[in-house]
Amino acid sequence: MPSTRGWTLQDWRAAYEQGQSPKTLLGDLLASLDTANKKDVAWISLIDQAGLKKALAELEQRREQAGGDLAALPLYGVPFAVKDNIDAVGFETTAACPAYAYAPGQDAATVARLKAAGAVLIGKTNLDQFATGLVGTRSPYGAVPNTFKPEVVSGGSSSGSASLVARGLVPFALGTDTAGSGRVPAGLNNLVGLKPTKGLFSIEGVVPACKSLDCVSIFALTVGDAGALQDIMAGYQSSDAFSRKTPTSLPTDGPAIRRGGPIKRLAIPEHPQWFGDQQSEAAWNTAVSNWRQQDVELVPMDFAPMLELAALLYEGPWVAERQAAVEAFMADHASDMNPVVKGIIEKAGNFSATDTFKAQYRKEELVRAIDERLQAVDALLVPTAPTAPTIAAVNADPVTLNSQLGTYTNFVNLADFCALAVPAGFRDDGLPFGITLISGAWKDAELQRLACQWLNAHPTPLGATDCKRPQELPVSPASADTITVAVVG
Amino acid sequence: MPSTRGWTLQDWRAAYEQGQSPKTLLGDLLASLDTANKKDVAWISLIDQAGLKKALAELEQRREQAGGDLAALPLYGVPFAVKDNIDAVGFETTAACPAYAYAPGQDAATVARLKAAGAVLIGKTNLDQFATGLVGTRSPYGAVPNTFKPEVVSGGSSSGSASLVARGLVPFALGTDTAGSGRVPAGLNNLVGLKPTKGLFSIEGVVPACKSLDCVSIFALTVGDAGALQDIMAGYQSSDAFSRKTPTSLPTDGPAIRRGGPIKRLAIPEHPQWFGDQQSEAAWNTAVSNWRQQDVELVPMDFAPMLELAALLYEGPWVAERQAAVEAFMADHASDMNPVVKGIIEKAGNFSATDTFKAQYRKEELVRAIDERLQAVDALLVPTAPTAPTIAAVNADPVTLNSQLGTYTNFVNLADFCALAVPAGFRDDGLPFGITLISGAWKDAELQRLACQWLNAHPTPLGATDCKRPQELPVSPASADTITVAVVG
Numbered sequence: 001m002p003s004t005r006g007w008t009l010q011d012w013r014a015a016y017e018q019g020q021s022p023k024t025l026l027g028d029l030l031a032s033l034d035t036a037n038k039k040d041v042a043w044i045s046l047i048d049q050a051g052l053k054k055a056l057a058e059l060e061q062r063r064e065q066a067g068g069d070l071a072a073l074p075l076y077g078v079p080f081a082v083k084d085n086i087d088a089v090g091f092e093t094t095a096a097c098p099a100y101a102y103a104p105g106q107d108a109a110t111v112a113r114l115k116a117a118g119a120v121l122i123g124k125t126n127l128d129q130f131a132t133g134l135v136g137t138r139s140p141y142g143a144v145p146n147t148f149k150p151e152v153v154s155g156g157s158s159s160g161s162a163s164l165v166a167r168g169l170v171p172f173a174l175g176t177d178t179a180g181s182g183r184v185p186a187g188l189n190n191l192v193g194l195k196p197t198k199g200l201f202s203i204e205g206v207v208p209a210c211k212s213l214d215c216v217s218i219f220a221l222t223v224g225d226a227g228a229l230q231d232i233m234a235g236y237q238s239s240d241a242f243s244r245k246t247p248t249s250l251p252t253d254g255p256a257i258r259r260g261g262p263i264k265r266l267a268i269p270e271h272p273q274w275f276g277d278q279q280s281e282a283a284w285n286t287a288v289s290n291w292r293q294q295d296v297e298l299v300p301m302d303f304a305p306m307l308e309l310a311a312l313l314y315e316g317p318w319v320a321e322r323q324a325a326v327e328a329f330m331a332d333h334a335s336d337m338n339p340v341v342k343g344i345i346e347k348a349g350n351f352s353a354t355d356t357f358k359a360q361y362r363k364e365e366l367v368r369a370i371d372e373r374l375q376a377v378d379a380l381l382v383p384t385a386p387t388a389p390t391i392a393a394v395n396a397d398p399v400t401l402n403s404q405l406g407t408y409t410n411f412v413n414l415a416d417f418c419a420l421a422v423p424a425g426f427r428d429d430g431l432p433f434g435i436t437l438i439s440g441a442w443k444d445a446e447l448q449r450l451a452c453q454w455l456n457a458h459p460t461p462l463g464a465t466d467c468k469r470p471q472e473l474p475v476s477p478a479s480a481d482t483i484t485v486a487v488v489g
Numbered sequence: 490m491p492s493t494r495g496w497t498l499q500d501w502r503a504a505y506e507q508g509q510s511p512k513t514l515l516g517d518l519l520a521s522l523d524t525a526n527k528k529d530v531a532w533i534s535l536i537d538q539a540g541l542k543k544a545l546a547e548l549e550q551r552r553e554q555a556g557g558d559l560a561a562l563p564l565y566g567v568p569f570a571v572k573d574n575i576d577a578v579g580f581e582t583t584a585a586c587p588a589y590a591y592a593p594g595q596d597a598a599t600v601a602r603l604k605a606a607g608a609v610l611i612g613k614t615n616l617d618q619f620a621t622g623l624v625g626t627r628s629p630y631g632a633v634p635n636t637f638k639p640e641v642v643s644g645g646s647s648s649g650s651a652s653l654v655a656r657g658l659v660p661f662a663l664g665t666d667t668a669g670s671g672r673v674p675a676g677l678n679n680l681v682g683l684k685p686t687k688g689l690f691s692i693e694g695v696v697p698a699c700k701s702l703d704c705v706s707i708f709a710l711t712v713g714d715a716g717a718l719q720d721i722m723a724g725y726q727s728s729d730a731f732s733r734k735t736p737t738s739l740p741t742d743g744p745a746i747r748r749g750g751p752i753k754r755l756a757i758p759e760h761p762q763w764f765g766d767q768q769s770e771a772a773w774n775t776a777v778s779n780w781r782q783q784d785v786e787l788v789p790m791d792f793a794p795m796l797e798l799a800a801l802l803y804e805g806p807w808v809a810e811r812q813a814a815v816e817a818f819m820a821d822h823a824s825d826m827n828p829v830v831k832g833i834i835e836k837a838g839n840f841s842a843t844d845t846f847k848a849q850y851r852k853e854e855l856v857r858a859i860d861e862r863l864q865a866v867d868a869l870l871v872p873t874a875p876t877a878p879t880i881a882a883v884n885a886d887p888v889t890l891n892s893q894l895g896t897y898t899n900f901v902n903l904a905d906f907c908a909l910a911v912p913a914g915f916r917d918d919g920l921p922f923g924i925t926l927i928s929g930a931w932k933d934a935e936l937q938r939l940a941c942q943w944l945n946a947h948p949t950p951l952g953a954t955d956c957k958r959p960q961e962l963p964v965s966p967a968s969a970d971t972i973t974v975a976v977v978g
Contacts, residue, residue, distance in 0.1 A: 245743055320841065324850070353837060
C-alpha cells in the first residue's frame with residue numbers, strides 16, 4: 001500500500017513543497033503497483049522503471065525551464081492514469097482490443113496539457129472495448145470489479161480509470177464520455193466525474209466512439225481537484241474540428257438552462273425509473289431530502305423529452321459513428337472483437353443516410369422541447385445511474401442492463417449540456433450512490449460551485465478510501481462579472 | 490403594362506400616402522397579369538378577383554386595427570409573390586409537382602409576417618421541382634426564360650419569383666435558398682438576392698429541400714428594400730426547430746469572417762472557374778477593377794476548401810435530406826416527378842448512416858480550414874454564377890451545367906455564412922452579371938451596408954426594367970454599438 005493513497009492534488013503539492021521528491025514518491029507508488037498489477041484488471045499497461053526514469057527526467061527539465069518555480073507547474077510530480085482509448089507516447093493505444101493496438105506518435109491534446117503542467121502519466125486503463133458500454137465488463141482484459149463490492153460492476157466504459165482513482169492510487173485519471181462513460185463509473189465508485197461542455201477539451205488523439213459527441217472526462221476525488229484540472233485541460237485546439245472556443249458571453253434571454261448566472265432552480269425527474277432497484281430509489285429519496293435543505297429550489301418535472309432523446313442515441317443511427325471510427329479495422333478483424341461490442345456496432349448497417357437526417361431532425365425538435373421545458377430552470381439534478389447490477393447479471397443480459405445504466409446520462413451530449421457526477425451518500429447495502437448535476441454548455445463552473453456546497457453540507461469519504469473529504473472550494477471565478485463587448489448591428 | 494411596373498417599396502408607400510387605393514392599384518395590376526398570365530410560366534397560380542377582394546378586406550381590417558395609421562403597416566398594399574414551395578392560405582402548394590399539391594391550412598411563418606405588415610400576396614411562382622436545381626428548367630409548368638434573353642435560363646430553383654421581380658411586376662418575392670436557389674436567379678436577372686443567415690427567417694411552412702440547410706430568401710430590386718423586408722421577416726419561431734435566436738454579440742476574437750464590425754477586407758477567388766464562359770470572365774474582371782476603387786481591400790485567395798465543401802454538398806449524402814422530405818410521396822408517385830429531379834433524389838439510396846457521419850466530419854474539417862483561411866478576411870466577393878447557359882444547352886446536359894452554376898453558392902449554407910447577391914453590370918452580350926458578398930452568420934446587415942456603397946458607385950437599372958436605381962440606403966443600424974452583458978464565469 002503506497003503512502004500516497006487517497007492523496008488529493010493539494011496533498012501532492014504539499015508533499016513536494018515540504019521537500020519530498022517525485023523520484024521517491026512515484027518510485028514507491030510504482031513499486032507497490034508493480035506487485036499489485038499482476039492481478040489488477042484496472043490497468044491495461046503500466047509504466048516500467050525505465051519509463052519512470054525517463055518521465056522524471058522530462059519533469060526535471062520542465063522544472064528547470066520554469067526556473068525551478070513549482071508554482072509554474074501546478075501538477076508537478078502528480079501521477080495520473082489515462083483510459084486506453086486516449087493516446088500517450090510510450091504506451092500502445094488498445095481501446096481494449098489487442099488486435100487494434102498501435103503505438104501513437106504523439107500525446108493526445110489533453111495528455112500533453114497535463115504533462116506540460118508537471119503531471120506524470122503512469123499507465124493506461126481498462127475500458128469497455130472501443131468505449132462501447134456503460135458496464136466495465138466488455139473487455140478482453142477482464143471485467144473491472146466495483147471498488148466497494150467486487151461482484152458488482154465498476155460501471156464503464158471508463159472502468160479502469162474510475163477504479164484506480166476510487167482506490168486512491170492516483171489522484172485523478174482521464175476517461176471519455178459520449179453517453180455516460182465518465183459519469184456512470186464515477187457514480188458507482190463514489191467519485192467526482194466531470195463531463196465537460198463538448199469541445200471544451202480537445203478530443204485530438206482519442207479513438208473516436210461517436211466523434212460528434214465524444215468528450216474527454218475527468219475522474220477525481222474532489223470537485224476542487226476536478227475544477228483545477230479542467231482549467232489546465234481546457235483550451236481551443238485549432239487542429240481539432242470539434243474543439244470549440246469558449247464564448248465571450250452566454251445568452252441573456254431564452255431558456256434559463258442556457259443562460260449565465262448562478263443555479264437557483266433544479267429540475268428533478270417526477271417519476272424516476274429504477275428498474276426495480278429499491279436501494280437506489282431509497283438513496284435518491286434521501287439525497288433529494290438533503291438537497292431540499294440546500295439554498296436551491298427543486299422542481300419535479302416529466303423528463304419525457306430527455307428520455308426520448310436518450311433512447312434516440314442508443315437506438316438510432318448514431319451507432320454508425322462507432323462504425324465510421326473502426327470500419328477499416330472491422331473489415332479484417334471482426335472476429336477479434338468483443339462479441340457484444342461487435343454486435344452493437346454492426347447495427348450501423350441498419351441505418352441509411354435518410355434515417356440519419358430524420359433522426360437528426362428529431363434530435364433538433366427534442367432539444368427544442370427540452371429547452372422549452374427548462375425555460376425557468378437553471379439545471380437538472382438526476383441520479384447518476386438508476387441501478388448497480390452485478391457482473392453476473394450483466395453477463396446474463398448484457399444489452400438491457402447496460403442501457404438501463406444510461407437512463408440519465410445518454411441525452412446530455414446530444415442536448416449540448418455539461419454534467420458533473422458527484423457522490424451522494426450510500427445505499428443500505430454499502431454501495432455508493434451518485435447524483436449528477438446537468439446544465440447548458442459552458443456552465444461547467446456553475447455546476448462545480450453548486451457541487452461544492454452540496455459536498456460541504458453532505459461530505460462523504462474520498463472514493464473507496466477512508467480518507468476524509470477536505471473542505472470543497474470551487475476553482476473558477478464567480479460568474480457575476482460583466483464586460484463590454486461589441487453587439488450585432 | 491401596369492402603371493406600377495418597377496416600383497420599389499418606397500414608390501408603393503408614396504402612392505398610398507398620396508391617396509391611391511390598394512383596390513385600384515392592385516386591381517389594375519391583377520387585370521394586367523390576368524391577361525398576361527395565360528402564357529407567363531413564371532406563375533404557377535395567381536389570385537383571382539374574389540381572392541383579391543378578400544385580401545383587400547383583410548388589409549382594411551388590419552388598417553382599422555392599427556387605428557388607420559399607415560406607418561404601423563410598413564408594407565401596406567404592397568403586392569408580392571411567393572415561390573410555390575412555401576405555404577400560403579388560399580393557394581395550393583405544388584413544389585412544381587402537380588401530383589404533390591396540397592391546400593395548406595396556414596401561412597408559412599414568413600408569409601404571415603409579411604401579411605401582418607400589410608403586404609398582399611398575389612400569386613405563387615414556378616420553380617425547379619422540389620427546389621432541386623439551379624436552372625429553372627426542371628418544372629412541368631415550363632422552363633422560365635431569362636428576363637434579358639429568353640433563350641437563356643432564368644436560373645433556379647426560385648425561377649418564377651426572380652422573373653416577376655426582374656420584370657417589375659411585384660416589388661419583391663420570396664424564394665428559398667439551400668445551395669444557391671435564391672442567388673443564382675438573382676444574378677442572372679439583375680436583382681438583389683438576400684440569402685439570410687440560416688435560422689434568421691423561420692422555415693416553418695416550407696416544403697423542405699435539405700431541412701438542415703434551407704433558408705427562405707428575398708428577391709428585391711434594391712438592397713434597401715431587401716434590408717427592410719429582412720427586418721420584417723426576421724424573428725425567432727419557437728415551433729421551428731431550425732429557427733435561431735440572433736446572438737447578443739459576435740465573437741471578438743477568432744477569424745475575422747465570424748467577428749463583428751465593418752467589412753474592410755474581401756477575399757476573391759485567385760483563379761475563378763468559368764467553364765469556358767469568357768463573357769462572364771470579362772464582366773467579373775471589370776467588376777473587380779471597380780471594386781478596387783471601393784474603400785476595401787481585395788485579397789486573391791485559393792478557394793480550394795470552399796470548392797471542396799461545395800462539391801461535398803452536391804456529391805455527398807445531403808441529397809438524403811431531399812429524400813427524407815418527399816419519400817412518402819415518392820413511394821407512390823415517382824413516375825409523376827420530373828425525371829432529372831427524381832434521378833437526383835434517388836441517389837440518396839447510395840449513402841449509409843456511416844457515410845453521412847463521415848461526410849459531416851469532413852464538413853467540420855473543411856469549415857475549420859475555411860475559417861483558418863479567412864482569419865484576416867471579413868467577407869468574400871465571388872461571381873454569383875460563373876455561366877449563363879441557354880435552356881437548350883441545359884436540356885442537353887441537365888446535371889453538369891446545373892452543378893457549374895452552383896460553384897460559388899453551394900458551400901455557403903454548410904459553412905454557416907450569409908450572402909447577398911447584387912447586380913454588377915452587364916456582359917457584352919447584354920446579359921446581366923452578378924456578384925455575391927458572403928460573410929459569417931449574423932453579419933447580414935454588414936453585407937447590405939457594403940452592397941449599398943457598391944451600387945451607389947456603380948448603379949444599374951432595376952432588374953430588367955428601365956427604371957433608374959434610387960440612392961441605396963442601408964436599413965439596419967451601424968454595428969459599432971456596445972452593450973454590457975454577463976460573461977461566462
